Amino acid sequence: MKIAFYGSSLLSSYWNGAATYYRGLLKALAALGYDITFYEPDVYDRQKNRDMEAPGWCSVVVYEPTPQALMQVTARAPDADIVVKASGVGFEDEALLLEALRHARPDALTIFWDVDAPATLAQLGDEPDHPLHRALRKLDLVLTYGGGDPVVYAYRAMGARHCIPVYNALDPDTHHPVEPDRRFACDLAFLGNRLPDREKRVEEFFLAPAARLPASRFLIGGSGWDDKPMSPNVRWIGHVGTRDHNAFNVTPKAVLNISRDSMASNGFSPATRVFEAAGAGACLISDAWLGIDHFLKPDEEILAARDGQDVIDILADLTDDRARAVGEAALRRVLADHTYSHRAALADEIFRRFAKRSPVEAAA
Structure with missing residues (x-):
């Protein structure tokens, strides 16, 4: 299955605490056979502070922080069987979410992946007209990288169909014992x-x-x-x-x-x-x-x-x-x-459980 993932940055951890999570989880999902394209805006000097190059297990599209570029990358959403908009992308987050949903195929699985759920929920509580309120009723899933039952119950109360935590974890190839420095x-x-x-x-x-x-x-x-x-x-x-x-x-x-x-x-x-x-x-x-x-x-x-x-x-x-x-x-x-292989196995099970097409159809 193909995934279009709209997130903050895969290539840079600069002012981007979610980088480790994205890298570990998407790498493990790719090992399970997922074809992933990650879309990230060139903001906050992240591209000037890259700490990895585009990996072999994921295609990366870096786009300019302009409305035109945003429209171009969201217009590629129909290529994917799973369309993911992460929280905290850093450029026109609300517009990115709405455009990704608008372009996603009717049979695609649509996901809001919240990498800072407590902060997002606090914002939603303060802003009853926030676009995410309306989007929650259209999205198939909300996934979070933390929060447990309090976050799950809060998202369900706000209209999310399903909310499931997929927690942070370890990529043992990246983080492991070394000699002291x-x-x-x-x-x-x-x-x-x-x-x-x-x-x-x-x-x-x-x-x-x-x-x-x-x-x-x-x-x-x-x-x-x-x-x-x-x-x-x-x-x-x-x-x-x-x-x-x-x-x-x-x-x-x-x-x-x-x-x-x-x-x-x-x-x-x-x-x-x-x-x-x-x-x-x-x-x-x-x-x-x-x-x-x-x-x-x-x-x-x-x-x-x-x-x-x-x-x-x-x-x-x-x-x-x-x-x-x-x-x-x-x-x-x-x-x-608690490795990302464990988390990817959970995500894979979730994708298959909620998929609108069978894995065989999606791979065709």
């Missing part, structure tokens, strides 16, 4: 861009503990932190490309995951970084959120912190041997249960 040596590292709905949690779970532990070394990567006040024992290194994520995760004694406000409040929303870190065998400390035990077992495969004091207490008791044991347990778990 002294550039990233520290006691605790955090990687994430500076965003309004995460900044206070970064202050609570990372910056405040760092200020209270002057003898420990802390490392923060990601864009936007250059003018943020930090204690002298915190080192900011700017944007960290995906090629360095394995070393960034495996080198520190521990790495920290901090969810955005909406993700933490909804629960069941593990960030891609959770699986990246676990796949590298890192000792992962995460802010606590509902559903964390669905993915990794607290105290054995992940260390959960309710607040900054918990982070301090965890670091005080964390020996090198303990950190290594937690990281090794996390790696075993994600390889067993």
Whole structure:
């Protein structure tokens, strides 16, 4: 079956947290025989900051951020058996959704794939005239990469026919153990861009503990932190490309995951970084959120912190041997249960269950 996927960017992770998800899932779907074309706009300097070239398992069409180009790429939707519009594309999202739906064949499976469901649902709640309200009744499926039952129930209440989570996961070919790199040596590292709905949690779970532990070394990567006040024992290194994520995760004694406000409040929303870190065998400390035990077992495969004091207490008791044991347990778990091959098998089952034509007809 052919998939037309309209998303933010496959080729660049720059200001694009969904890149890892797209890459892992679409690569695994291609291995199952899907013929995929990914359409991404040239926005936010992403094409100037590519960290991969067009892969052999997926065709990529980069288009200019103009109404004419948008019309050209959506006019190709009839070529596909499955038409996907992702959230947060970054250029005329509403128009892109409506045009993709307008051009999709009547027998095509139409999907809104939400890579930030809590934020989308909050926007829909604030904007009763948002075009997505009307589109939900036309779409066959809403798929999300997190959120669990709260998100499913919210989407169903807003008119979605079906809403199914297809969670983040690990691509073991991309994220795996490597040799440590002294550039990233520290006691605790955090990687994430500076965003309004995460900044206070970064202050609570990372910056405040760092200020209270002057003898420990802390490392923060990601864009936007250059003018943020930090204690002298915190080192900011700017944007960290995906090629360095394995070393960034495996080198520190521990790495920290901090969810955005909406993700933490909804629960069941593990960030891609959770699986990246676990796949590298890192000792992962995460802010606590509902559903964390669905993915990794607290105290054995992940260390959960309710607040900054918990982070301090965890670091005080964390020996090198303990950190290594937690990281090794996390790696075993994600390889067993949480790879993109697992997620692609679920997506394939969903596509076949809701397909309007049989797989044999679609392949003809």
